[in-house]
Amino acid sequence: MAMNQDMIGFAYPASDPYLVTPEAIRTFADAIGDDNPIYRDVEVAVSFGHTNVCAPPTFPIVVTMAAMEKSFHDPKLGMDFTRVVHSDQRFEYQRPIAVGDELVVTTIVEDIKALGNNNMATFRTEVSSGGELVVTGWSKLVVRGDDA
Amino acid sequence: MSIAPELSTIAVGDELAQITLSFTRADLIAYAYASGDMNPIHRDEETAKAVGLPDVIAHGMLTMGRAIQVVTDWVGDPTQVVDYSVRMTRPVVVPDTEEGVLVTFTGKVAEVNDDHTVRVDLTATFEGQTVLGQARATVRFAK
Numbered sequence: 001m002a003m004n005q006d007m008i009g010f011a012y013p014a015s016d017p018y019l020v021t022p023e024a025i026r027t028f029a030d031a032i033g034d035d036n037p038i039y040r041d042v043e044v045a046v047s048f049g050h051t052n053v054c055a056p057p058t059f060p061i062v063v064t065m066a067a068m069e070k071s072f073h074d075p076k077l078g079m080d081f082t083r084v085v086h087s088d089q090r091f092e093y094q095r096p097i098a099v100g101d102e103l104v105v106t107t108i109v110e111d112i113k114a115l116g117n118n119n120m121a122t123f124r125t126e127v128s129s130g131g132e133l134v135v136t137g138w139s140k141l142v143v144r145g146d147d148a
Numbered sequence: 149m150s151i152a153p154e155l156s157t158i159a160v161g162d163e164l165a166q167i168t169l170s171f172t173r174a175d176l177i178a179y180a181y182a183s184g185d186m187n188p189i190h191r192d193e194e195t196a197k198a199v200g201l202p203d204v205i206a207h208g209m210l211t212m213g214r215a216i217q218v219v220t221d222w223v224g225d226p227t228q229v230v231d232y233s234v235r236m237t238r239p240v241v242v243p244d245t246e247e248g249v250l251v252t253f254t255g256k257v258a259e260v261n262d263d264h265t266v267r268v269d270l271t272a273t274f275e276g277q278t279v280l281g282q283a284r285a286t287v288r289f290a291k
Contacts, residue, residue: 024182027181027182028182028183030178030182031175031178031179031181031182031183031210031213032179032182032210032213032214032217033169033175033214033217034213034214034217034220034226036220036221036224036226038225038226038227039226048224048225048227050227054226054227056213056216056220056226057213057216057220057226057229057232057285058209058212058213058216058232061183061185061209062182062183062184065183065184065185065209066184086208086209086236087235087236088233088234088235088236089208089209089212089233089234089236090231090232090233090234091231091232091233092230092231093227093229093230093231093232095227096227138233
């Protein structure tokens with residue numbers, strides 16, 4: 001199934017706000033096996049100049065993947081989401097994500113390319129809190145075509 | 149946490165302390181819950197094999213999340229990372245054993261820039277082969 005290249009540039013409506021809690025950050029840090037105290041201890045985070053406990057660099061995937069997955073189901077996009085492989089990921093950080101942030105994600109279809117039997121789709125995810133851009137993500141996905 | 153390095157002491161070619169981390173099935177389940185990525189290829193052998201994989205594989209994002217620890221252990225404050233990107237080139241295949249498998253992560257300083265940033269190139273190696281490509285982080289230092 002070819003994806004619809006007319007969708008390049010399309011921005012999906014912003015996601016519902018996601019409140020960043022100490023538990024969510026600690027659970028994520030535990031899951032990646034990183035014991036850095038800035039993810040857990042307010043006093044340590046403040047001693048490094050932060051207002052609260054901060055999130056690990058790949059934490060934004062929690063909200064960006066959920067936001068992207070909603071767009072995968074858009075019939076206009078023509079994406080077979082059962083055959084998706086995540087091939088590239090980038091994050092550009094404007095400021096750290098911290099406890100108390102209310103993250104809202106706008107997902108933009110940045111690029112779609114057909115490559116043989118496959119489609120390559122790049123989604124840009126702009127994550128903001130209180131109207132201020134916090135981090136931008138780029139996720140490149142390969143949608144495998146039918147095995148011919 | 150180590151003592152944060154001073155920018156003036158950092159040079160291209162500097163190697164960061166490498167780390168080796170185990171990946172077990174239990175780690176994959178914990179990451180699935182923490183990240184919300186509940187794809188069954190990360191916990192169910194039958195599903196993984198049905199889509200052509202040799203066995204259950206780790207989430208590429210778990211490997212990405214662990215690789216950056218080479219950098220965050222080095223600088224102490226993980227929020228100094230201002231840009232981070234990887235290509236997921238091969239899966240980390242995780243058997244159903246208590247000890248799981250080991251992945252080794254390294255980092256090397258590739259650029260020291262005039263804007264007080266440093267680029268670190270990262271590698272992740274599993275069973276003698278790299279599983280991440282073009283893995284790089286930009287780290288900002290105080291002026």
